[in-house]
Every structure is written in structure tokens, then in C-alpha cells.
Amino acid sequence: MPKPKVAFYWCASCGGCEETVVDLAEDILGVVEKVDIVLWPVAMDFKYADVRAMPDKSIVATFLNGAIRSTEQEEMARLLRRKSQFLIAYGSCAHTGGIPGLANQFSREEILNFVYKGSPSTVNETGTLPQTEFEEQGRRVHLPALHQGVRSLDQVVEVDYYVPGCPPTPNITKAAVGALLEGRLPAKGSVLAPDIALCDECPRKATKPTNVAFTEFVRPHQRLLDPNKCFLAQGVVCMGPATRSGCGSQCPSGNMPCTGCFGPTSRVKDQGAKMLSSLCANIEPKDEDGIDKVLEGIPDPVGTFYRYGLPKSLLRRKGGLPTS
Amino acid sequence: MTEKKWTPRLVAFFCNWCTYTAADLAGVSRLKYASNVRIIRVMCSGRIDPQFVLEAFAKGADGVLIGGCHPNDCHYVEGNYKMLRRYRLLKRMLADMGIEPDRFRLEWISAAEGEKVKRVVDEMVQKLTALGPLAWDKKLEDWDREVKALEEHVQAQQTTKEVANA
Numbered sequence: 001m002p003k004p005k006v007a008f009y010w011c012a013s014c015g016g017c018e019e020t021v022v023d024l025a026e027d028i029l030g031v032v033e034k035v036d037i038v039l040w041p042v043a044m045d046f047k048y049a050d051v052r053a054m055p056d057k058s059i060v061a062t063f064l065n066g067a068i069r070s071t072e073q074e075e076m077a078r079l080l081r082r083k084s085q086f087l088i089a090y091g092s093c094a095h096t097g098g099i100p101g102l103a104n105q106f107s108r109e110e111i112l113n114f115v116y117k118g119s120p121s122t123v124n125e126t127g128t129l130p131q132t133e134f135e136e137q138g139r140r141v142h143l144p145a146l147h148q149g150v151r152s153l154d155q156v157v158e159v160d161y162y163v164p165g166c167p168p169t170p171n172i173t174k175a176a177v178g179a180l181l182e183g184r185l186p187a188k189g190s191v192l193a194p195d196i197a198l199c200d201e202c203p204r205k206a207t208k209p210t211n212v213a214f215t216e217f218v219r220p221h222q223r224l225l226d227p228n229k230c231f232l233a234q235g236v237v238c239m240g241p242a243t244r245s246g247c248g249s250q251c252p253s254g255n256m257p258c259t260g261c262f263g264p265t266s267r268v269k270d271q272g273a274k275m276l277s278s279l280c281a282n283i284e285p286k287d288e289d290g291i292d293k294v295l296e297g298i299p300d301p302v303g304t305f306y307r308y309g310l311p312k313s314l315l316r317r318k319g320g321l322p323t324s
Numbered sequence: 325m326t327e328k329k330w331t332p333r334l335v336a337f338f339c340n341w342c343t344y345t346a347a348d349l350a351g352v353s354r355l356k357y358a359s360n361v362r363i364i365r366v367m368c369s370g371r372i373d374p375q376f377v378l379e380a381f382a383k384g385a386d387g388v389l390i391g392g393c394h395p396n397d398c399h400y401v402e403g404n405y406k407m408l409r410r411y412r413l414l415k416r417m418l419a420d421m422g423i424e425p426d427r428f429r430l431e432w433i434s435a436a437e438g439e440k441v442k443r444v445v446d447e448m449v450q451k452l453t454a455l456g457p458l459a460w461d462k463k464l465e466d467w468d469r470e471v472k473a474l475e476e477h478v479q480a481q482q483t484t485k486e487v488a489n490a
Contacts, residue, residue, distance in 0.1 A: 068471075071474060074471060074474055075474060075478075078474070078475070078478060105420070105421075147470055147471070148467060148470055149467060151471065155468075155471075156471050268375075269375050269379070270374075270375045270378055270379075272417075273373065273374035273375040273377075273378050273414075274373075274374075274375065276374050276410065276413055276414060276417065277373055277374045277375075277410055279413075280406070280409040280410040280412070280413050280414075281370075281406040281409060281410060283409045286395065286405045286408070288408070288412065291408065291409050291412050292412055295412055295413050295416070298413065300420075301413055301416060301417040301420065302417060302420045302421065305417075313378070314375065314378040314379050314381075314382040315378055315381065315382055315421050315460065316382075316464060317463075317464070317467065318420075318421050318422040319421060319422030319423055319458070319460060319463060320422040321422070323463060323466035323467040323469070323470075324466065324467070324469060324470055
């Protein structure tokens with residue numbers, strides 16, 4: 001029997017998800033033995049034309065990481081959707097939009113102008129901006145266009161499963177690949193990680209006070225943090241209560257609060273709103289001025305609560321930005 | 325084609341014990357207030373999940389009004405304070421997302437203040453009318469056209485291929 005075909009592809013991502021595949025360490029050998037990798041641009045040489053030539057549904061599973069923000073990424077997402085039996089959104093960006101999703105607070109023009117002209121580290125004397133086509137030696141070259149905003153994979157094509165995380169941890173990657181190869185798959189559309197908040201597996205759980213009363217919020221660099229005490233009890237915003245578990249509490253174990261990369265549990269529509277709700281309800285003061293003073297410790301609520309999920313939030317994108 | 329004239333859609337979450345009762349009072353007192361408001365009764369303003377507010381905006385509300393008991397009067401002791409704290413940050417966050425502050429309001433209205441329901445609703449509808457439509461649902465629809473375009477293009481290509489092969 002031929003080995004099942006598997007593809008890995010990346011869109012708007014940093015490469016960290018690719019790294020995780022390698023982080024499987026010697027376990028990757030077991031995976032490579034059982035599957036036939038047909039596309040993996042970061043590590044192996046395949047051409048898009050090879051994929052186009054394949055019959056539809058001939059790839060058993062495609063692990064696609066990265067958000068969708070250009071026409072090329074969108075086209076590849078559609079192509080891989082057509083060629084794959086299972087399309088798996090791998091990592092925060094494909095799952096909920098990820099860090100690139102924060103770009104949904106700005107217009108495409110603002111982003112291009114800052115990146116190519118305004119940023120302090122940029123030297124661009126001629127003011128060149130990326131073009132979608134240009135002519136050279138009589139040939140017209142076409143380049144992908146940047147979309148107006150960033151989308152999660154499932155906002156562009158149908159997705160079968162999600163593997164969360166920025167990047168997904170080796171344990172859940174291994175579990176996902178195992179489930180796939182052995183056909184132990186849950187209902188379509190499931191996130192392949194436990195459906196319970198991170199606090200449940202956090203080693204600091206016992207120190208979480210039943211009644212947190214915030215008198216201030218501090219950011220991790222502003223205070224020497226107790227390595228064993230619940231972050232919320234120390235006045236640090238920890239996204240644990242609003243975030244799915246499964247990562248093995250890596251950040252809290254490294255004395256850093258959870259920033260929410262595994263996304264919400266299945267019962268939550270909007271991770272940021274839930275976190276805001278829970279944190280704010282537990283602020284100590286009862287008067288507007290007192291409350292505002294405490295809230296000064298959260299200068300950027302969108303960036304704090306939607307760090308990995310703005311495109312999948314209820315509002316998705318800042319209002320008033322151009323749509324086309 | 326005659327398009328129906330736009331009037332604001334205001335979603336109001338009123339607590340059962342004070343503000344909703346006040347709205348009832350406004351009704352039995354035959355006070356007239358703007359009919360743009362859609363009142364949703366909740367047991368306590370502390371029950372209003374910020375998700376409700378975001379969802380209302382995302383689905384096309386032009387404004388969201390929250391009514392709860394005055395401080396110290398909450399039937400559940402603390403619920404209105406919880407709402408107030410959420411409101412302070414949510415309002416700031418909505419502004420960061422491009423939703424004008426006048427579109428989101430919290431008011432304490434006791435069961436005896438039918439008149440205040442009328443005043444607050446009328447004021448808010450007036451402000452929303454001045455602001456114009458928010459139409460978040462339409463914005464998202466418009467924006468999603470940029471991915472629809474390629475899908476249609478791909479489909480058109482496939483159809484021509486199939487026609488050519490036939």
C-alpha cells in the first residue's frame with residue numbers, strides 16, 4: 001500500500017510552526033517513515049505545478065500554517081484545499097489569525113508606508129513600494145497582492161481540524177499526526193487540544209485566589225515575579241483563564257504569563273471579550289476614577305486580549321478601514 | 325427603487341430589577357420614547373457579557389445601551405459594579421477598534437425612573453442619528469468580497485476548462 005501523502009505549507013507566518021515539526025526531534029523519523037511528504041517549501045524542493053498536477057483529494061492531509069493576507073496565500077490555500085482530504089489549520093495564525101492578525105487594526109496603506117518608508121530602520125531613498133506588476137526587458141512580471149486585511153484559514157476555505165499554538169507544542173503536534181495516521185479523529189472542525197482552560201493544568205493553580213481583587217496591573221518586565229504564585233494574584237495579566245490548555249503550561253513554567261496563543265475553548269465566541277470580562281469584574285475599586293486608575297495598567301487592550309486572535313474575534317477588524 | 329430611510333438600531337440590555345421595570349413604568353405612564361430601541365431583559369447588568377455587546381455591534385447594531393441599578397442598589401449586591409468595570413475598559417477597547425464612544429453607553433436607572441429611560445433612549449437615538457450608520461455587518465461583507473473575487477475567478481477558469489474538455 002502506498003504511504004499516505006502529506007503536505008506542509010506556510011502562509012503569513014514567521015516560520016516557528018515549521019520549527020515545531022523539526023522539534024518533534026527523533027519522533028519525526030517515525031512520521032517520515034509512515035508518510036510521503038509531497039510539499040514542504042521550507043525544507044524540500046517541490047514546485048507548485050507538481051501540486052497542481054496531482055488529482056483532487058490525493059493528499060491525505062495538509063498542515064497549513066500562517067494567516068491568509070495575500071492573493072498567493074489565498075490561491076495556495078484554495079489549491080491545497082482541493083487536493084487534500086483533510087486540511088489542518090496548524091498554529092495560531094492559521095487557526096485564529098495570530099500575531100499578523102494584529103495588522104487588522106491598520107489599513108494596507110498605513111502598513112506599507114510604515115514598513116517601506118516610515119520605520120526608523122528603513123532606508124528607502126527612492127520611496128519604492130511593492131508593486132503587483134512591473135515590466136523588465138519586455139516581460140511583464142506579476143507579483144501577489146496584499147489583501148486589505150488578515151484572515152484565519154477558515155475565513156477563506158473550509159478547514160477540517162485545528163492544531164493551536166504559537167507554535168503548536170510537540171506533544172499536540174505528535175498527538176494530531178498520530179490521530180490522523182490511525183484514523184482516531186474527533187468531529188470535523190475540532191481543535192485538536194483539550195477543551196478546558198489553561199488554569200486546569202497550570203502548576204500554579206493552587207495559588208489562584210478565589211477572590212482576586214486587582215488594585216493594579218503590572219507587566220512582566222515591571223516586577224520581579226514570584227515563580228510559584230498565580231500571575232493574577234501578582235497583578236499580571238495572564239490569559240490562562242480564557243485560553244485552551246494542552247501546551248503543558250510552558251509559559252507559566254518559564255515564569256511568564258500566558259498570552260493566549262491556544263485560542264479560546266469551544267464554548268467561547270470571543271477570547272478577548274471573555275478575558276476582559278473576567279479581569280475587569282475582579283478589579284477592587286468601585287468608582288470610575290479608581291477603576292480607570294487600575295485599568296491604566298492595560299494600555300493596549302486589543303493587543304493584550306487579541307494578541308493571537310483579532311481576525312477570529314467578533315469584530316475581526318478595526319472599523320473605518322478601506323474594504324477594497 | 326425606493327430604499328427605506330435609515331434609522332438607527334439601538335440594542336439595550338436592561339436589568340430585570342431596575343431598568344427594565346423603569347421601562348415598564350415608562351410604558352404604563354404612556355411616555356413616548358424612540359422606537360429604535362430593542363430592549364433585551366437580563367437578570368442583572370453584571371450578567372452582560374462583553375461578548376453580547378461585541379456581537380450586537382458585529383451584527384449591525386448602531387449603538388448599545390446598558391441599564392442597571394444605581395450603585396449600592398444591585399439586587400445581587402455587586403453586579404452593577406462588575407458591569408461598570410467592564411464598561412470602562414470595553415469602551416476604551418471599542419474606541420481602539422474604531423467604534424465611537426457615543427455608540428456605547430451605561431446608565432443607572434432605578435425602577436422609579438421611567439422618565440430617565442425616555443430621556444436616555446431619546447438622547448442616544450439622537451446621537452446615533454447624527455453619527456450615521458455603523459453597519460459593521462456590511463463592512464465585513466464588503467471586505468470579504470476581496471476573497472470572493474479569487475474564488476469566482478478560479479471557478480470560472482474551471483468551468484471553461486470543463487467546457488473545453490467536453
